[in-house]
Amino acid sequence: METKLETVRTLQDLLAEGDELWIVCHNNPDPDCLASALALGHIAADVGIDEQHILYCGAISHQQNRAFVNLLEIDLRPFDPDDVVDRPEGSLLALVDHSVPGANNEIPAGTPVDVVIDHHEAEGIRARFVDHREAIGATSTILTEYLDALDVEFEPLLATALLFAIRRETLGFLRGATRAEYAAGGTLHEHADLNLLRQLANPSVSGATIDAIADAIDNRTVRGSVLVSYVGRTTERDALPQAADYLASLEGVETTVVFGIVEDTVQLSGRSTDARVHIGDVLRETFADVGSAGGHREMAGGEIPLGLFADQVDEDDQLVDIVERIILGRLVNALNLADDGDDGRDADAAG
The missing domain is CATH 3.90.1640.10 (inorganic pyrophosphatase (n-terminal core))
Structure with a gap:
């Protein structure tokens, strides 16, 4: 060698x-x-x-x-x-x-x-x-x-x-x-x-980052040990992995995915400590037909062109709603969340 x-x-x-x-x-x-x-x-x-x-x-x-x-x-x-x-x-x-x-x-x-x-x-x-x-x-x-x-x-x-x-x-x-x-x-x-x-x-944190993390906390959906959330639009791309890291510390949560719209793309960030879940493979397989995604067993990310959704609507609010519904729906199916126990939030209704 x-x-x-x-x-x-x-x-x-x-x-x-x-x-x-x-x-x-x-x-x-x-x-x-x-x-x-x-x-x-x-x-x-x-x-x-x-x-x-x-x-x-x-x-x-x-x-x-x-x-x-x-x-x-x-x-x-x-x-x-x-x-x-x-x-x-x-x-x-x-x-x-x-x-x-x-x-x-x-x-x-x-x-x-x-x-x-x-x-x-x-x-x-x-x-x-x-x-x-x-x-x-x-x-x-x-x-x-x-x-x-x-x-x-x-x-x-x-x-x-x-x-x-x-x-x-x-x-x-x-x-x-x-x-x-x-x-x-x-x-x-x-x-x-x-x-x-x-x-x-210990750098200072922007207000936009704090707002995005707050949105991720508010919009979280938990099924068993899996948490999925979204932040809508944000100017801070790196608020997504920060939100994913923060939400991964929630008691009982082993897998976290956070997504949001940054400029003309949908960005995703995933974390997992569950030995049964390779989060890089999950994101890659879930979004291979519409964008690029992947990463490690414990940490992953992805990017989807917003143009795939933009042609369907004229108003930005409608666009955000469609992105949230479609991405959340794919994640619910990929992570087998539909039939798991929950914390009171309805993943299907949210998507």
Whole structure:
């Protein structure tokens, strides 16, 4: 089996062939993706690539993600497909925390990729260098292993970024964490800026996020250990996973799905601690015919174009009602909720 040092040396040899490095983050990048991009850029700089570009698709709306970018002074630019397709000869394209062009990103399908480093479930990965480890809890763990194998001195900002990303991705080492995450955390801790780490962990929350979470609480439907809710329209996409995390703490609840309308899409966020439920598979199978969805056994998300519903009505209020009814109905069927005991709320009436 190839050692970590041999793996990162292989990566270095590939990077040394390039003059520029274009690192593309996935849609609406989270700290794990952003920290991994920073770390890969650090490795590239070490072999002489000074021209680097970190691109992001979607938006950075979660308050922790915005604080992450601002406090760590990450140089980002919005993704433009032309930048990738028409990039200079001799430049390299890398994906971190995602792996396939056109899946959770806006890269044209079939675009050749040089580097893929990821821990999410995926098929059909093609790149000159691939480190795809689904058993690992965070992509930042893999990058930390690379840097440690190279025996580099961790800069405080980079160490802080990686440590926060690992903690955030694993919910404080409680979700999907392996021995590798604990080892990486131990490596990073002595180099991290703990005051900055505390700032990142406690950012201010927008009023729109609080409103969305409140709506999710009010609109919840519970059947046995499953909770489904919706927030209507919101400007804060990342309020949905925050609402899902919060509602997952409700006593007796093991599986939670929250959905809402964000701009021109329906966004979904799911959580599950039920060993019988792979929430990524549930969302993927339920919405494969109308959008894209999937993820891990314990954490997943999805996106459906709103245009599929918009043609049916003229008024926005009607649109919201139709989205709620159809999405809730699909989830009720997928999670076998129709005949379960409930807490007084009628899922079928709500849908």
